[in-house]
Amino acid sequence: MQVLFAASECAPFVKTGGLADVIGALPKALASQGIEVRVLLPAYAALRPLLAAGRELARPVLRPGGGVRLVAAQAEGLALILLDAPALFERRGTPYLGSDGRDWPDNHLRFAALAAAAAALAQGAAGDWRPEILHAHDWQAALAPAYLHFAGGRDVGTVTTIHNIAFQGVFPATRIAELGLPRSEYRMQGYEYHGAVSFLKAGLVWSDRITTVSPTYARELMTPEFGLGLEGVLSERRGRLVGILNGVDLETWDPTHDPALARTYTARNSARRHANRTAVEARFGIATEEGAPLFCVISRLTRQKGLDLLLEALPRLLDRGAALAVLGSGDRDLEEGFEAAAATHPGRVGVRIGYDEPLSHLLQGGADCILVPSRFEPCGLTQLYGLRYGCLPLVARTGGLADSVIDANTAALASGVATGFQFAPVTAQALGDAIERACDAFSETDVWHRMMRRAMRHPVGWEDSAAAYARLYRELAAARTR
Ligand code: ADP
Numbered sequence: 133m134q135v136l137f138a139a140s141e142c143a144p145f146v147k148t149g150g151l152a153d154v155i156g157a158l159p160k161a162l163a164s165q166g167i168e169v170r171v172l173l174p175a176y177a178a179l180r181p182l183l184a185a186g187r188e189l190a191r192p193v194l195r196p197g198g199g200v201r202l203v204a205a206q207a208e209g210l211a212l213i214l215l216d217a218p219a220l221f222e223r224r225g226t227p228y229l230g231s232d233g234r235d236w237p238d239n240h241l242r243f244a245a246l247a248a249a250a251a252a253l254a255q256g257a258a259g260d261w262r263p264e265i266l267h268a269h270d271w272q273a274a275l276a277p278a279y280l281h282f283a284g285g286r287d288v289g290t291v292t293t294i295h296n297i298a299f300q301g302v303f304p305a306t307r308i309a310e311l312g313l314p315r316s317e318y319r320m321q322g323y324e325y326h327g328a329v330s331f332l333k334a335g336l337v338w339s340d341r342i343t344t345v346s347p348t349y350a351r352e353l354m355t356p357e358f359g360l361g362l363e364g365v366l367s368e369r370r371g372r373l374v375g376i377l378n379g380v381d382l383e384t385w386d387p388t389h390d391p392a393l394a395r396t397y398t399a400r401n402s403a404r405r406h407a408n409r410t411a412v413e414a415r416f417g418i419a420t421e422e423g424a425p426l427f428c429v430i431s432r433l434t435r436q437k438g439l440d441l442l443l444e445a446l447p448r449l450l451d452r453g454a455a456l457a458v459l460g461s462g463d464r465d466l467e468e469g470f471e472a473a474a475a476t477h478p479g480r481v482g483v484r485i486g487y488d489e490p491l492s493h494l495l496q497g498g499a500d501c502i503l504v505p506s507r508f509e510p511c512g513l514t515q516l517y518g519l520r521y522g523c524l525p526l527v528a529r530t531g532g533l534a535d536s537v538i539d540a541n542t543a544a545l546a547s548g549v550a551t552g553f554q555f556a557p558v559t560a561q562a563l564g565d566a567i568e569r570a571c572d573a574f575s576e577t578d579v580w581h582r583m584m585r586r587a588m589r590h591p592v593g594w595e596d597s598a599a600a601y602a603r604l605y606r607e608l609a610a611a612r613t614r
Pocket residue numbers: 149150151430431432459460461486487488489492511512513514515
C-alpha cells in the first residue's frame with residue numbers, strides 16, 4: 133500500500149521538534165507493515181543537495197504556489213518528494229522564522245503550497261505513482277485534505293495528525309482568496325476560527341480520520357482546557373479521532389551501544405550506570421547525599437513544561453539530600469530561575485542552558501530519575517528515553533505521559549508493574565509529594581532496581597504504533613473500494 137506523508141519537518145534533514153522525529157522514524161516502521169511511505173517536504177535551502185541528486189517527477193502549477201517542481205529523492209532510508217519552489221523555501225532561517233526571529237510573512241502561502249502539492253500528488257500529478265492514503269501532519273500540511281476534498285478527489289483516504297494543538301496555523305480572513313479556499317466554507321462548520329482562517333481546523337473538518345500522538349491527549353483535546361477552541365470540532369468528530377502513542381528510535385537511543393555514555397549497560401548489569409552518574413555529577417558540579425537520588429530535567433524551558441512548579445518544589449527535593457541537573461533553554465525567566473537556584477545551592481543544583489544532544493544521552497544514562505511536570509504533553513519523548521535508560525520518569529498525569537508510565541502506587545508495586553511516578557493535579561504540592569515518594573522508593577535499593585529493570589524492558593519502539601497506523605490506512609482504503 134502506498135501512503136503520502138506531507139510534513140514541514142523530517143529528521144535528520146530538518147528539525148525543530150518532536151514532529152521531525154516522528155516523520156523520520158514512522159515510515160521505516162511502516163515499511164515492515166507492508167506500507168510504502170513517501171514523504172513530501174519543502175526543499176528548504178539545507179535540502180538543495182538532495183534535489184541535485186533527485187529525479188524530477190512533475191512540474192505542476194499549484195494554486196497557491198504557482199509553477200513548482202516535484203523531485204523524488206532517496207536519503208537516510210527514506211523516500212522523499214521534495215517541493216522545489218525556491219521563492220518560497222530557499223531562505224536562511226528556520227522553516228518558520230526568519231533570522232530576525234519572526235514568522236516569515238508569507239507562511240500562509242508557503243505551507244498552503246505544501247498542502248496543494250500533496251493534494252496534486254494524491255490526484256496523480258506524479259503520473260505513475262499515486263498514493264491510496266494522504267496523511268497530513270500538523271497545521272503546515274493540514275490544508276491538503278481540504279484541497280483534495282474541494283477538487284473532488286474522493287478516492288484517496290485522508291488522515292490529519294495533531295502533534296501539538298498549540299500550533300494551529302491561524303491567518304487573517306483577508307488571505308482567503310490567495311489561499312484558493314471557497315469563501316462559502318468560511319463558516320463555523322468549515323475553516324473559520326474566531327474570525328480568521330485555521331489551517332488545522334480545515335484538516336480536522338475534511339479528513340476521513342484524525343489522529344493524535346497519545347490516547348489520553350485524544351480525550352483531552354475534546355475538552356476546553358486542552359482543545360484550545362477546537363474541542364467542539366473534535367467532539368463532533370470523535371468517532372474519527374484516535375490517539376496512537378509515538379515510539380522512539382531504538383538504535384539512536386540504546387544504552388547498550390550509546391557512544392555518549394561514559395559506560396554502556398543493559399537491564400541486567402545496570403550497576404554499570406554508576407560511571408555515568410559520576411560523569412553527570414562531574415559535568416554539573418553536583419553530588420547527592422548517600423542514599424538519595426540524582427534527578428534531571430531535559431527540556432524546553434516553557435510554561436507548557438511546568439518547570440516553574442519544579443522551582444517551587446525544589447526545597448523539598450533538596451531537603452531529602454537529592455541533587456538536580458537541568459539541561460534546557462527557553463523562556464528567560466525560567467532560565468534565570470534555574471541559574472539562581474544553582475547559585476543558591478552550589479553542589480546540589482547544576483544547570484546547562486543550551487541544546488546538547490550528547491549531554492542529554494549522558495543524563496538519561498546517569499541520573500536516577502527524570503522529571504517531566506508538563507501542564508500538557510501530547511506524547512513526550514524524554515520519559516520514553518528515561519524508561520529505556522532506566523532513568524525512572526516522574527511525570528504529570530497528562531497526555532502521553534499518563535499513557536507511558538506506570539505509577540509506583542502500592543498496587544502496582546505489589547503486582548510488579550510500576551515503571552515510574554505520576555502526579556496530579558499539576559501543582560507544586562503534588563509534584564513535591566511525588567518527588568518525596570521517589571526518594572522513599574530510591575532508599576529501598578531492591579525496589580528501585582526492580583523498577584529500573586522493568587522500565588528498561590518496557591516496549592517503547594514503533595512496532596505497535598506502526599501496526600495501529602497500518603490498520604487505520606487499510607480500513608480507510610477498504611472503505612473507499614466498497
Ligand atoms: P517537545 O517536542 O514538546 O519539545 P518532546 O519530549 O516531545 O518535547 O521532545 C523533546 C526532544 O528534544 C527530546 O528528544 C529531548 O531529548 C530533546 N531536548 C529538549 N531539550 C533539549 C536540550 N536542551 N538538549 C538536548 N536535547 C533536548
